[in-house]
Amino acid sequence: MATTTATVSISSTDLTPGMPLSISASTTLNQTGLTTGLEIVDMGYGTLTVADSHKALHEALGTADTSNYLYLCNDATEATSYIEVVLHDTVIGRLYAGDWMFTPWNQSDGDAEWSIEAEGGSCPYAYAIYKSSYVLPDSTQAGSLNP
Amino acid sequence: MATTTATITLASADLSSNALSFSTTTPLSKAGVATGLTLTSGLARTNFTDDPIHQKLIYRGDDATTNGANKIYLKNLSATASEFFTVYVNSEEMGRLYSGDWAFFPWSANNGTKRVFTVTIAATWAVGDTWEFDGVKTYADSATVGSIANQIHAANYPNWVTTHTADAATVVFEDRVSGLGGTTVVVTADGTLNTAGNGTANVSSAAVSVEGVGDIYVKPSVATTMDLEHMLIYQ
Numbered sequence: 001m002a003t004t005t006a007t008v009s010i011s012s013t014d015l016t017p018g019m020p021l022s023i024s025a026s027t028t029l030n031q032t033g034l035t036t037g038l039e040i041v042d043m044g045y046g047t048l049t050v051a052d053s054h055k056a057l058h059e060a061l062g063t064a065d066t067s068n069y070l071y072l073c074n075d076a077t078e079a080t081s082y083i084e085v086v087l088h089d090t091v092i093g094r095l096y097a098g099d100w101m102f103t104p105w106n107q108s109d110g111d112a113e114w115s116i117e118a119e120g121g122s123c124p125y126a127y128a129i130y131k132s133s134y135v136l137p138d139s140t141q142a143g144s145l146n147p
Numbered sequence: 148m149a150t151t152t153a154t155i156t157l158a159s160a161d162l163s164s165n166a167l168s169f170s171t172t173t174p175l176s177k178a179g180v181a182t183g184l185t186l187t188s189g190l191a192r193t194n195f196t197d198d199p200i201h202q203k204l205i206y207r208g209d210d211a212t213t214n215g216a217n218k219i220y221l222k223n224l225s226a227t228a229s230e231f232f233t234v235y236v237n238s239e240e241m242g243r244l245y246s247g248d249w250a251f252f253p254w255s256a257n258n259g260t261k262r263v264f265t266v267t268i269a270a271t272w273a274v275g276d277t278w279e280f281d282g283v284k285t286y287a288d289s290a291t292v293g294s295i296a297n298q299i300h301a302a303n304y305p306n307w308v309t310t311h312t313a314d315a316a317t318v319v320f321e322d323r324v325s326g327l328g329g330t331t332v333v334v335t336a337d338g339t340l341n342t343a344g345n346g347t348a349n350v351s352s353a354a355v356s357v358e359g360v361g362d363i364y365v366k367p368s369v370a371t372t373m374d375l376e377h378m379l380i381y382q
Contacts, residue, residue: 002159002161002162003159003160003161003162004157004158004159004162004167005156005157005158005159006155006156006157006249007154007155007156007157007158008153008154008155008220008249008251009152009153009154010151010152010153010154010220010251010378010380011151011152012149012150012151012152013150014149014150015149015150015151015183015184015185015187015380016187016189021151021187021190023190023220023378025222025247025249027247027248027249028247030228030245032243032245033228033229033231033245034228035228037159037162039162041162041163041167065243067243067245068242069242071155071157073171079176079179079180079181080179082178082179085252085253087236087239087241088239089239090236090237090239090360091255091257091360091361092236092241092252092253092254092255093217093252093253093254093255094178094214094216094253094255095253096176096178096179096216096253098173098174099173099175099216099253100153100155100171100173100251101251101252101253102155102249102250102251102252103234103241103242103250103251103252104234104241104242104243104244104245104248104250105241105242106233106240106241106242106243112240120179128157
């Protein structure tokens, strides 16, 4: 069992007048409904260009109704460059330069697919997907290699 | 301008053979610029104790600027490992927030459109004539159509806001929130007119509503009490 913690801190001295804001939350990324940790992670880095259409961030082929988490960060430095983040066919939001997101993900099929598209300029991005299950695909050579 | 920062740290000592840890910090800025977001719903806690279980609307698309650099924070305050909230953006299921889990994500706040219609006060009215709409009855204190329209505009309607040019015979009504009115056209019969003469309050509709696709809903997994902590930071 692995132990992975996700911690968020949101703070401001002047967003709420006279009342400094300081949120800190930490959670262990556990398997579905349990207290044992997730053990699978996919991480990557890439660059989206404006010329690209929406790209699927990852196959949504995990087991339905399980614990999965998505981290995505727009590493662009131009303030006007953003990543449009879409869940299935619904626009969730825009990750502007430097912005990040962390959400649960009920991956199961194409209806749960996250897709991303760069607008305003190229966007380098980093992602990490913590998931409950992953099944290795059958090898295309399976027929010839098996005795 | 406010300065708000959001930091995430993802760390594990044993997920792989080498320790894994990374951290990202971002100032929460308005769309496409370096000035900070200045508006917030404030940090809130919503209790769910519903039997049968049903979802609750946490943020409506109307609550923030569409396609702004809005951010939403959610946290499941339950201490029971098996209890979760399912998070939806409109009808799209995002995922499950289990006990102690939190989420932080951008929000386009795609709202719908609002119904709009115009009511025109015309013909012969008498003092004491009434027009009732949305549960609000207006008693004419004058026989002048412009004055009656002034009165209709001055009233407070639970589900509508009005615009009006002083002493004009028309009043424009618009839904307070988008999408709730369905696609039904508002007609003259939706208001109740009681006149001693031949006064009229005819309605002409300009638009029906369209449901928004950005509303944030949350549904608990159990009917026993669960609490959700949430905050919207927006422009």
